[in-house]
Amino acid sequence: MRNIIDFPQPTLVSVNGVTLEVFEAGRENQGKPIVLCHGWPEHAFSWRHQVPALVAAGYHVIVPNQRGYGNSSRPDDVTDYDIAHLTGDLVALLDHYGYKDATFVGHDWGAMVVWWLTLLHPGRVNAVINLSMPYQERGDMPWIAFLELIFGADYYFVHFNRQPGVADAILDANAARFLRNLYRKNVPLTEPGPGMSMINLARAETPLGEPVMSDSDLGVYVSAFEKSGFTGGINWYRNLDRNWHLLADADPIIHQPALMIYGDRDVIPKFEKLADFVPNVDVIGLDCGHWIQEEKPEETNEAILNWLARQSAG
Numbered sequence: 370m371r372n373i374i375d376f377p378q379p380t381l382v383s384v385n386g387v388t389l390e391v392f393e394a395g396r397e398n399q400g401k402p403i404v405l406c407h408g409w410p411e412h413a414f415s416w417r418h419q420v421p422a423l424v425a426a427g428y429h430v431i432v433p434n435q436r437g438y439g440n441s442s443r444p445d446d447v448t449d450y451d452i453a454h455l456t457g458d459l460v461a462l463l464d465h466y467g468y469k470d471a472t473f474v475g476h477d478w479g480a481m482v483v484w485w486l487t488l489l490h491p492g493r494v495n496a497v498i499n500l501s502m503p504y505q506e507r508g509d510m511p512w513i514a515f516l517e518l519i520f521g522a523d524y525y526f527v528h529f530n531r532q533p534g535v536a537d538a539i540l541d542a543n544a545a546r547f548l549r550n551l552y553r554k555n556v557p558l559t560e561p562g563p564g565m566s567m568i569n570l571a572r573a574e575t576p577l578g579e580p581v582m583s584d585s586d587l588g589v590y591v592s593a594f595e596k597s598g599f600t601g602g603i604n605w606y607r608n609l610d611r612n613w614h615l616l617a618d619a620d621p622i623i624h625q626p627a628l629m630i631y632g633d634r635d636v637i638p639k640f641e642k643l644a645d646f647v648p649n650v651d652v653i654g655l656d657c658g659h660w661i662q663e664e665k666p667e668e669t670n671e672a673i674l675n676w677l678a679r680q681s682a683g
Contacts, residue, residue: 375421376392376414376417376420377392377393377394377420377432378392379391379392379413379434379439379440380392380393381440382433382462382465384458384461384462384464384465385454385457385458385460385461387436387441387442387444387458388441388442389433389434389435389436389441389442389458389462390413390433390434390438390439390440390441391413391431391432391433391434391462392413392414392420392432392433392434393429393430393431393432394420394421394424394429394430394432395423395424395427395428395429395430396429397429398424398427398428398429399429400429401427401428401429402428402429402431402463402466402468402471402472403423403428403429403430403431403471403472403473403474404431404432404433404459404462404463404471404472404473404474405419405420405430405431405432405474405475405479406433406435406459406473406474406475406476406479406480406482406483407432407434407435407438407476407477407478407479408475408476408477408478408479408480408501408502409477409478409602409603409605409606410540410547410548410551410590410594410599410602411438411476411477411478411479411590412434412438412439412589412590412593413432413433413434413438413439414586414589414590414593415476415662415663416432416474416662417586418662418663418666418667418669418670419474419662419666419669419670419673420432422670422673422674423673423674426674426677426678428472428677429466431462431466431471433458433459433462435455435458435479435482436449436450436454436455436458436601437450437597437600437601437602437604437605438593438597438601438602439593439597440596440597443597443598443600443601444601447533447604447607447608448608448611449604450601450604450605450607450608451608451611451612451615452482452485452489452608452611452612452615452616453489453615455482455485455486455605456482456485456486456489456490459473459482459486459493460486460490460493463493469492469493470492470493470494470495471493471494471495472494472495472496472497472498472677473486473487473494473496473497473498474497474498474499474500474673475497475498475499475500475502476499476500476501476502476661476662477500477501477502477659478502478602478605480499480500480501480502480503481502481505483497483499484497484499484502484504484505484623485612485616485619487623487625488616488619488620488621488623489615489616489619491620491624491625494625495625496625496626496627496628496677496680497623497625497626497627497628497647498627498628498630498673498676498677499627499628499629499630500630500632500661500662500669501630501631501632501635501637501659501661502637503629503631503637503639503640503643504623504629504640504643504646504647505640506621506640506642506646507613507616507617507621511609511610511613511614512526512609512610512612512613513526513527513530513609513610514610517531525566525567525568525606526606526609528568529603529606529607530606530607530609530610533607534600536567536568536599536603537598537599537600537603539568539571539572540567540568540571540594540599540603541598541599541600542571543571543572544591544594544595544599545591545595546570546571546572546573546574547567547570547571548587548590548591548594549576549580549587549591550570550571550573550576550577551567551570552580552581552582552587552590552660552663553576553577553578553579553580553581554578554579554580554581554634554657554658554660554664581658581660581663581664582663621646622646622647622648623646623647623648623649623650624648624649625649626649626650626651626680627647627649627650627651628650628651628652628653628672628673628676629643629647629650629651629652629653630653630654630655630661630669630672630673631652631653631654631655632654632655632657632658632659632660632661632664633654633655633656633657634656634657634658635657635658635659635661636658636659637659651676653672653676655668655669655672
């Protein structure tokens with residue numbers, strides 16, 4: 370997979386009982402690992418603008434397609450996509466490269482995985498950078514039940530859980546249209562419905578808003594999902610309540626230094642109590658929607674590199 374940006378060629382790495390497709394660059398920068406974790410429905414390629422900038426700044430950049438994505442393993446059992454497995458993959462990836470810890474960067478679902486990795490394996494994370502998805506307070510009610518109470522049964526998080534297989538089939542049959550319609554500036558992800566928006570996007574003939582990437586870049590996503598299907602990634606959603614239980618005994622405070630980057634036009638709200646759970650956090654807002662590193666690649670790089678430089682300087 371090549372583009373005008375020199376994205377690295379993949380390597381298949383066997384870890385934690387699965388095979389991960391890993392894109393790696395800057396191995397000469399041993400001792401400064403940074404792991405970039407994509408969201409849904411994304412791909413390691415979503416970090417193509419960040420990889421060369423991080424390598425130039427002296428980092429060993431490791432970008433996995435996480436389980437369920439790209440040419441990585443796609444286990445059949447839904448529970449194989451819970452947070453114990455997802456974070457276990459990342460810990461095993463560090464072991465594979467011989468690192469005790471690393472800086473982890475996540476976007477969307479990848480950010481959720483990074484937050485929870487930091488709770489479950491705090492000794493393996495030295496710093497956190499997350500985009501779009503702030504820390505999620507665990508609360509007293511499992512997440513799917515809570516979201517159903519607030520948004521109703523059609524909300525896509527709920528729909529994925531309550532009607533397994535329905536959305537998967539529709540998205541698989543309309544992968545190119547769905548991804549074309551989704552990767553737009555300011556797409557109203559929670560409208561109409563609010564919850565059937567993902568299915569509506571797969572069926573809509575006319576896209577809304579400007580695209581956030583070129584047709585050739587979008588083609589990388591389309592090709593990947595036409596091969597893998599969407600079920601693996603959707604299974605991450607189907608473990609939200611299981612994750613709620615798995616996190617019950619974890620210290621809820623993120624003690625590592627953290628950077629939270631919001632898209633100021635994103636439909637995902639900012640978390641007002643973020644500093645209560647992440648006391649060492651810095652917060653930046655960029656003038657964009659949900660697909661931050663796609664829509665504002667230079668500004669994203671500047672925010673990340675400046676923050677990392679300040680951490681290195683102490």
